[in-house]
Amino acid sequence: MLGDAAPQLLLCDAAGRAALGPEVLTDVIAVDLETATPEWANLPFSDPDPRALGLTSRHLAYVIYTSGSTGTPKGAQNEHRAIVNRLIWMQKAYALNTADVVLQKTPFSFDVSAWEFFWTLLEGATLVLAVPGVHKDPDALVNLIIGQRITTAHFVPSMLASFMDTKGVDRCTSLQRLVCSGEALSASLTQKVRCVLPW
Known part of the structure; x- marks a missing residue:
């Protein structure tokens, strides 16, 4: 590099x-x-x-x-203009506000981390920095989301599928937004999320 x-x-x-x-x-x-x-x-x-x-x-x-x-x-x-455009679009689409708590669990080497940081800070929401590696431990994620009252998190669909199979995920009632990218999101996984985490 x-x-x-x-x-x-x-x-x-x-x-x-x-x-x-x-x-x-x-x-x-x-x-x-x-x-x-x-x-x-x-x-x-x-x-x-x-x-x-x-x-x-x-x-x-x-x-x-x-x-x-x-x-x-x-x-x-x-x-810079591409990042700003992305942040403006995300805010229009998802309306983050100062009461929100965003989970930053993406390693810094992935571009998703850019919006996790900047969108949160631009809108005055709370940013919770996960311990490195926690994105690989669904049980730890469940506990973190419950404990910190996370409202917004990002998952690639394969990780979301694993997360949805974790014991206690139905207790993540603070979640209001799950942003998915990087892979195709199946209709069956979308339906499972809606059943387990009804908003």
């Missing part, structure tokens, strides 16, 4: 630096956020004006890598 993206600067921690190894880091400036004294320590705390820097909504917000069908990682470039 570093070779493909060719970044000018890499922010990392000690674990990331060790995982990459010194031979990988020869072609990029790596700043260890845990040990380095940053050169920007004496700069103002406020962000610079993006217009003064020539930045627009067409500039990239992030690049996310996916193996795709070839098995070779490739970067999908996401502009």
Whole structure:
């Protein structure tokens, strides 16, 4: 990914630096956020004006890598305006509000995490950060949803099917929105959700 993206600067921690190894880091400036004294320590705390820097909504917000069908990682470039459009659409479709509690359980390396963070924060809702790996444990998810009174969560349909078979899922009565993506959602799974979690 570093070779493909060719970044000018890499922010990392000690674990990331060790995982990459010194031979990988020869072609990029790596700043260890845990040990380095940053050169920007004496700069103002406020962000610079993006217009003064020539930045627009067409500039990239992030690049996310996916193996795709070839098995070779490739970067999908996401502009700021695309994220804003997605967030505006989601708000119109699902009307999140300040009483909502959104579960953030998607690993940061997946683009779903972008809307889990930004949609929640833009609308003043509460964001509950799940412990890493909890998305693989349906029992822990049930307990987290009940304990934190989660109203909104994302599932790929295969994970949703597993979740719906978990003991106690019918007690997740705070759930008001389940957002599904990444796979086809079957009519039978939709019907099961409606039966077990009637809204």
